[in-house]
Amino acid sequence: MTAEQLILIIEDDLQTRRFLKSSLNHRGWRTVDADCAKTGLALLNSENPDLVILDLGLPDMDGIAVTRRLRQLSDLPILILSARSQEQNKIMALDAGADDYLTKPFGSGELHARLQALLRRVSRSFGSTExxxxxxxxxxxxxxxxxxxxxxxxxxxxxxxLLSMLVRHAGAVVTHRQLLQEVWGAEHIHDQHYLRIYMGQLRHKLEANPARPRYLLTEIGVGYRLSVNEEVKPR
Known part of the structure; x- marks a missing residue:
């Protein structure tokens, strides 16, 4: 992370906005914030942020629709924040183009780690190495x-x-639907047993203890995440 990096916060709750700005500014991020979708989308164009934090419960536009609009306008990482803990909401947001999903309440440490993981993924995708x-x-x-x-x-x-799809999204959750469509094709988006079988095979090959995986993590009911908690070395 560099001092120039800017986060756009789109969140209608004032207390949450204050918490986010305080936590992020303390860790060296710059922030700009909006309390509705209309203002947030305008700031996307005028401020050129490096990452977007988006609440799903906005007063003027459904958060899933905002996610789709943001993805149409930009490839910036999108981290969803929401009190909606149901798995279907997470799946809908991620399938709409979000990169990660954090359920309220959350700690500043977890928030920071998720943001760092998203930006590492972006830096790898634009790097000269594979x-x-x-x-x-x-x-x-x-x-x-x-x-x-x-x-x-x-x-x-x-x-x-399957592994390369998770690598390209390392640190972020990838939904069952996204993995099935990418690896097996659109006609297999409901065949989740494919994922269970092949993820089990990968874990037996890559994990010291497949029952307690270090790298290939399950997001129950949603998908899988390639963990990057240890230092990532793109080169």
């Missing part, structure tokens, strides 16, 4: 190779497509 590393795991996207502690792990083409 090698991703976290902990003992390394994925060479250019050569389609996977390593644990520098020892190559043999995985199947389908396992690789």
């Amino acid at each position: 090698v991703f590393e976290t902990g003992r795991l390394k994925v060479d996207l250019a050569r389609r190779q996977v390593f644990l502690s520098d020892h190559e792990v043999r995985i199947t083409p389908i396992e690789y497509r």
